[in-house]
Structures are given as structure tokens and as C-alpha cells.
Amino acid sequence: MRAVVLEAHGEPLAVREVSEPSAPSDGVVVETEACGVCRSDWHAWQGHGEWVDDRVPAGQVLGHEPAGRVVEVGADVDSLDVGDRVVVPFNLADGTCPACRRGRTNYCEGATALGFGPEAPGAFAERFPVPNAEVNTVELPSGVSSVAAASLGCRFVTAFQGLDAVGDVSGGDVVVVVGCGGVGLSAVQVGAALGGSVVAVDVRDEPLDFAAEQGARWTVNASEVDDVPARVRELSGGADVSVDALGASETCRNAVGSLASGGTHVQVGLTGAADRGEIPLPMDAIVQRGLAVAGSRGMPPARYEDLFRLVERGGVDPEALVTETVELSAVPDRLAAMSEFDAVGIEVVTEFG
Ligand SMILES: [Zn+2]
Ligand SMILES: [Zn+2]
Numbered sequence: 001m002r003a004v005v006l007e008a009h010g011e012p013l014a015v016r017e018v019s020e021p022s023a024p025s026d027g028v029v030v031e032t033e034a035c036g037v038c039r040s041d042w043h044a045w046q047g048h049g050e051w052v053d054d055r056v057p058a059g060q061v062l063g064h065e066p067a068g069r070v071v072e073v074g075a076d077v078d079s080l081d082v083g084d085r086v087v088v089p090f091n092l093a094d095g096t097c098p099a100c101r102r103g104r105t106n107y108c109e110g111a112t113a114l115g116f117g118p119e120a121p122g123a124f125a126e127r128f129p130v131p132n133a134e135v136n137t138v139e140l141p142s143g144v145s146s147v148a149a150a151s152l153g154c155r156f157v158t159a160f161q162g163l164d165a166v167g168d169v170s171g172g173d174v175v176v177v178v179g180c181g182g183v184g185l186s187a188v189q190v191g192a193a194l195g196g197s198v199v200a201v202d203v204r205d206e207p208l209d210f211a212a213e214q215g216a217r218w219t220v221n222a223s224e225v226d227d228v229p230a231r232v233r234e235l236s237g238g239a240d241v242s243v244d245a246l247g248a249s250e251t252c253r254n255a256v257g258s259l260a261s262g263g264t265h266v267q268v269g270l271t272g273a274a275d276r277g278e279i280p281l282p283m284d285a286i287v288q289r290g291l292a293v294a295g296s297r298g299m300p301p302a303r304y305e306d307l308f309r310l311v312e313r314g315g316v317d318p319e320a321l322v323t324e325t326v327e328l329s330a331v332p333d334r335l336a337a338m339s340e341f342d343a344v345g346i347e348v349v350t351e352f353g
Helices: 039-046 146-166 182-193 205-213 228-236 249-257 283-288 301-312 328-338
Strands: 002-006 014-017 028-037 066-073 085-087 127-130 174-178 197-202 218-221 239-244 259-267 292-295 322-327 346-351
Touching: 002 328, 014 328, 028 146, 028 328, 039 328, 066 146, 085 146, 146 182, 146 239, 146 259, 146 301, 146 322, 146 346, 174 182, 174 228, 174 249, 182 197, 182 205, 182 239, 197 205, 197 228, 197 249, 205 218, 218 228, 228 249, 239 249, 249 259, 322 328, 328 346
Parallel strands: 174 197, 174 239, 197 218, 239 259, 259 292, 322 346
Antiparallel strands: 002 014, 028 066, 028 127, 028 346, 066 085
């Protein structure tokens, strides 16, 4: 079958034949119907993450935002059948460690990440295996298309978990979202759906216009103002919750600086080679103004039901963020284009053969 393979960091990705997966006794094989193209794929391709021992090795099949249909079921799997439509959260959990037992499967201590480790070949492929499938698949409601489901993960679920569970956004809150790529636009939609007044910040007008369509009340072009936090406070009175959806010193510090007293910063963007995981923050101001700084990654599968309910009742529309559907063979070019930081919205692979 065909798959997108990382052969060497930063070198063109290969689309080539790889061997067929088979279902482990506790797992399934899923035929991919849709898989989102994400900046995390770009980080993996670039070889980022070594500073947190998270560098993706050469030889990896990438792709971590899939939806598809079960085509093979392992002998020990009872809850899934051939033909079931599923979405697969990228954090593949063991279901048994202390974090999983507390329901925090997105922080599983024995986790492997789909498309990021040799034991978990990814979904930029015609088919992919899912270990421990009863924990690591979520059945799709009939009202949610494969493209919508693929556009949920990882960006939309990250935004939903970050704003709903971590930021505890509710009606009347001001939410500032810095960086309007896939996860940022998702956060704009989710923040508005949770009743927040959203300030969207980016350095380009095009994603800001898109953010306004997705529910942002105010937009700030950071390349046109000297002091982004001052502008956010002037517009909104200061944010109750801030999100750095990019992962860089400037975006993180602008987000934290935009908070009103008692506000919470949620970091969802992972840093790149310029910061290598280290961002200085104004700690005295954090103390004096009672701010909280939290990280958030992924979402436990158990919470998908809440998100599906929000999608089905029209509160959020993840498919509206999909600006293009592409073939598997386009993935190397689409990731290369991410080096320019000029795409808008989410691209989803829908043709795999
Ligand atoms: Zn675990
Ligand atoms: Zn992703």
C-alpha cells in the first residue's frame, strides 16, 4: 500500500509502497478515509523535538489526524466490528498506567503517538494499525463526516480541551487567541461557541479575516501595532483566558501579557528550533496579578462525546476550517508549503489509493 514516509529530516518526503499492517490481538486495522495535514507533521519532518526527547525517527510513516473504517479486528477486541467508522486520537494510550486510571489518557505514561514513533505507523497511508483499540478508537456518530472528524484531531480537540477543560471558558469571558493557524482558528470557534468574546491575533490579515468569520469579535494584526497586549486590553478590557496557538517567545509573551488579573494562559503550541522549549515569562507580573500558566495537549477519548454533541447541534463547525482536500501524493508539497507560514485553514487528505 502507499504511504508518506519521512526518510531524512528536512529532505523531501517520499510517497512509496510500504508493507500492509496487520491487527495486533488487542487492536484493529483502519482503512483511512480522511487525515488532516498538521503543523505537528511539519515539526516531525523538520526533526524538531529533540530538546524534549521527542524527535521522530527516519523511516516513520507520518499522519496523525485520521478518520476511517475498521477493516480488520484483533482476536481480543470485543467492542469493534469490521465496518465501524472511527476517529483515532493521536495519543495512543495503554489504558492501565496511573494517568490513564485517572482518566488522563492524553497524558498516558506508556503512550505512543500515532505517526510519531516506529511502533505506531501513521495514517498518511491507505491503512494503519491501532493498538489497544478499545481505548484508542472513538466511534463516529452518523452525522459527523470523515472529513469533519479528521479536521477535529489534533487541532480541534486540543482547542476544545484547552479552552473548555483547562481554561474553563464560559459565557462573558474574554478569550485571546494568538496565532491563527489550524489550532488557533479552532480555538476561535470553540471560544465563541463556549460563550466567550474572542480576540484573534496574527501577523497577517488573511487568517484574521477568516478568524472573524469563525466568530472572533475583535482582530489584531500584530505586525501593525507596537504593543499587542496593550491593544488587546484596550479592545477587550483584558483576557480571562489566553492561548498561544503557535509556540514562540513572542506569541506566548503577547498572550500572557494580554491577560486581565486572575486570568489563565493555556499553552497549546509546541516551540520550534528558535526557542527549543524555553520561553522566558514575566514571573513577577504573574505573581502580582495572580495569573495561571497551564499546558494542554490532546484530549481523552471519553470527552469526544461532548465535542460531537457540540458539532451536531451546530455550536462548532470544524469542517468550515477545511480549506482544501488533497491526495496523498500532495502531502510532501503541502508540508513544504508550511515552511512559509502562509496557508489559511486546514487541509485534509481524502484520496489514498
Ligand atoms: Zn496510560
Ligand atoms: Zn495534528
